[in-house]
Structures are given as C-alpha cells and as structure tokens.
Amino acid sequence: MATGGKQRDTRAERERVRVYQARRALHVEQSRRRTRDNLIAGIGGGLLILAVIGGQVAYFMVGPGAPVPTPSATPSATPTL
Numbered sequence: 001m002a003t004g005g006k007q008r009d010t011r012a013e014r015e016r017v018r019v020y021q022a023r024r025a026l027h028v029e030q031s032r033r034r035t036r037d038n039l040i041a042g043i044g045g046g047l048l049i050l051a052v053i054g055g056q057v058a059y060f061m062v063g064p065g066a067p068v069p070t071p072s073a074t075p076s077a078t079p080t081l
Contacts, residue, residue, distance in 0.1 A: 059065045
C-alpha cells in the first residue's frame with residue numbers, strides 16, 4: 001500500500017546517480033582538455049624558443065650584428081742572408 005514512498009526514493013536515487021555521472025564525465029573531460037592544452041602549450045613554447053634562437057644566430061652570423069672582417073698585417077717576405 002505504501003508504494004509512493006519507494007517511488008520517491010528510487011526517483012531521488014536515480015537523480016543522484018545522474019548528477020554524479022554528469023559530474024564524473026565533466027571531471028574526465030576537464031582532465032583531458034588540460035592535458036591537451038598543456039601539450040599544445042609545450043609544443044608552442046618549444047617552437048617559440050627555437051625561433052628566437054634561430055633569429056639570434058641569423059642576426060649575429062649573417063645580419064647587421066655580424067663582425068666586420070678587419071685586414072690583418074701580413075708579414076713581408078724579407079730575404080735572409
């Protein structure tokens with residue numbers, strides 16, 4: 001005769017399970033997204049560092065930062081007696 005209380009209890013239990021599963025799914029998705037974002041940031045940071053190093057090397061080897069060659073004194077050949 002008192003089946004109304006059981007239905008309410010099972011309905012509340014189903015709702016708790018649904019909310020718990022949704023929370024777990026959100027947590028798993030956030031964890032995946034953080035992992036993906038960290039990977040993308042690491043790759044991007046590595047590429048940025050390589051570009052900066054390459055720019056510095058190019059500037060100081062080829063560009064206006066390259067050292068200007070200076071003529072060196074060559075010893076004159078003098079005959080020895």
